[in-house]
Structure formats: C-alpha cells, structure tokens
Amino acid sequence: MKDDGYAVRAEGLEKRYGEKRALHGFDLTVRAGTVHGLLGPNGAGKTTAVRILSTLIRLDGGRATVAGLDVARQAREVRARIGLTGQYAAVDEVLTGRQNLEMFGRLFHLGGRRARARAAELLERFDLTDAADKGVGDYSGGMRRRLDLAASMILTPAVLFLDEPTTGLDPRSRGEVWDSVRALVAGGTTVLLTTQYLEEADRLASRITVIDRGRSIADDTPDGLKNRVGGDRVEVVVAERSDIPRVVKVVARVTDGEPESDETELRVHAPVTDRVGALTDVARTLQDEGVRVEDIGLRRPSLDDVFLRLTGHRTETTQKEAAV
Ligand SMILES: Nc1ncnc2c1ncn2[C@@H]1O[C@H](COP(=O)(O)OP(=O)(O)OP(=O)(O)O)[C@@H](O)[C@H]1O
Numbered sequence: 001m002k003d004d005g006y007a008v009r010a011e012g013l014e015k016r017y018g019e020k021r022a023l024h025g026f027d028l029t030v031r032a033g034t035v036h037g038l039l040g041p042n043g044a045g046k047t048t049a050v051r052i053l054s055t056l057i058r059l060d061g062g063r064a065t066v067a068g069l070d071v072a073r074q075a076r077e078v079r080a081r082i083g084l085t086g087q088y089a090a091v092d093e094v095l096t097g098r099q100n101l102e103m104f105g106r107l108f109h110l111g112g113r114r115a116r117a118r119a120a121e122l123l124e125r126f127d128l129t130d131a132a133d134k135g136v137g138d139y140s141g142g143m144r145r146r147l148d149l150a151a152s153m154i155l156t157p158a159v160l161f162l163d164e165p166t167t168g169l170d171p172r173s174r175g176e177v178w179d180s181v182r183a184l185v186a187g188g189t190t191v192l193l194t195t196q197y198l199e200e201a202d203r204l205a206s207r208i209t210v211i212d213r214g215r216s217i218a219d220d221t222p223d224g225l226k227n228r229v230g231g232d233r234v235e236v237v238v239a240e241r242s243d244i245p246r247v248v249k250v251v252a253r254v255t256d257g258e259p260e261s262d263e264t265e266l267r268v269h270a271p272v273t274d275r276v277g278a279l280t281d282v283a284r285t286l287q288d289e290g291v292r293v294e295d296i297g298l299r300r301p302s303l304d305d306v307f308l309r310l311t312g313h314r315t316e317t318t319q320k321e322a323a324v
C-alpha cells in the first residue's frame, strides 16, 4: 500500500453536514512527487475533501489513505507526514514573519535552536529574508501567502495540502506563490492544491481532478482537460449582426477550427492552437476586407467553460444548488 506510488488515495468519500451532502462518492488519486489540482467552484467540496485528508474532520463513509496511512485509523501518523495551508491565512498579524515561523517550530516541538534555524532557512527559501523582522500586518497578500506556505513546511511534509493558495491575490503575488510551490515539489513534496482557476491548475499541476457537488466528474492531464473543453479561442465581437456571416467566413479561413457564433452577443469565436499567430491573422484579414469589429481577443477556457462542457451547466447553477 505504502509504495504503490500514490501519496493520496480516496475512494467513495462521504461527508454530510446535516442534510447537506458536502462529499458524495468522492474519488481521488494523487501520484507521489507531483502537484495535483482539485478544481471546482464555490461550495463544490474542495475544503471538505482537504479537511478529511488532513484529518481535521471525520469522514462519514468511504476510505482514504495519505502517504499510505489510513486517515481514519492512523490519523496521528498521517498528521506527522502532512502540511496544510488553509483557505484563510493562519499566521499572526502582530508577530513578525520570523517570530511566526519560530512559534510554529516550537509548536512542533523542534526546540528553540532548531526552530530558529528552520525559520531562517524557510525565510530564505520563500524569499522573505528582507521582510523577516517586519510585522506580518505590513506584508502584502503574496508575502503573507508565502509565509503561510513556509509555516506549513516546518517539518518538511511528505504531502502538502494547499487550499486555494492564491485566491484574492494580484497577478504578481500569484506568480510568486506559484514559484514557491514549484520549488517545494522540486524538493520531493507531493502537493494537492485546490483552486477555482483552470489557469492555476494548468500552470502547476500534472493532473487535475474536477469536483462538482461533492463528486469527481473528471480526472485528466491539463492538456487532456483543455482538449475536452476546446482549448484557447480567438473571439471577435462585431458591431452589427449583419456582419456575422462575413466574420465567420474569415475566421473559418484563417483558423483551423470550426467557428461558432452568438447572435445575441454579436460574437464569433473559434479554437486556435497558435494563439498569437491566429489573432494577428484574423485581425489583419478582417481589416483587409474592411469588416468593422468592436473587439477582438484571445480567450483561455475558464472553469465555467470546463463545467459547461463536462456537466452541461454553468458554475453559477452549481453555486445556487450548493447553497440549498
Ligand atoms: N461546517 C459546515 N456546516 C454546514 N455546511 C457546510 C460546512 N462546511 C461546508 N459546508 C457546505 O458543504 C459544501 C461544500 O463546502 P466546501 O467548503 O467544502 O466547498 P469548497 O469547494 O471549499 O468551496 P469554496 O470554493 O467556497 O471554498 C457547501 O455547500 C458548504 O456550504
């Protein structure tokens, strides 16, 4: 069991909160040494899954192992091998970054000297040395997230759970967190990352499980998932409905896919592989032919596109139903 190459195995997980089924037959396998993305909208059950796997809450049914250990029967052993960064920052605002890490070290019984050494090492690794002695209250969102990551790495866990590590961060901070995650995995840690962003899962994960209303509805590589959804698209918005047929013709000629049009939103879009090349070609050809366009651009598939394709409904529907 321990050496089957999987850091996480969950089968048929069930979790109820009163009448609400937060997890309902949830399955997941995560290969050791990889980043695995758990992608889903608000209320899909991501945090519940992470809490069960990190032994914070009990499951009502099904079975899960982490690092080969049963989360229900060997919770203490599991806890010794994992790290967790929750959806909301756990660090203390009043303390400095260094003091926070030293405090976590002591909580894990490292002893003063080892806690100090480990704190210094992690501050360096997460590029926080310059800000180490500033109060966390003055940290940017990205710095705070990095400190969170550092805190969950005090004991070099075999498996690290990151619950929406970049939600609410600006693009630069998000990039910094992504770099930190990559560095962790290069050091041998397995990461299970929950996210609402297809792009984030695509950038970091080698495999993605899509979760909807407490169950896994897809498990694939990022490319596999994007292919199922249709990948990147070039999108043209026209000024007048009567221009749509001409634009469809141009887009069909210049791109390799079948264009689709939306008469109410005055949009024509088609799948592309060479993103920038296709955009340039479409823009130039439309201009050469004198077609007036309102807007033109590239669109990456979003979580919403994934849901529409996989479930036939949009994520808003999921949210509403999840709220019932
Ligand atoms: N302690 C709780 N008591 C009652 N219901 C809960 C509790 N925790 C979660 N739920 C419900 O269980 C479902 C799954 O919630 P969960 O927090 O796991 O979703 P999530 O995918 O993490 O969502 P988000 O993206 O908003 O963090 C939701 O419908 C939520 O309202």
Ligand SMILES: [Mg+2]
Binding pocket: 046, 047, 048, 087, 163
């Ligand atoms: Mg959550």
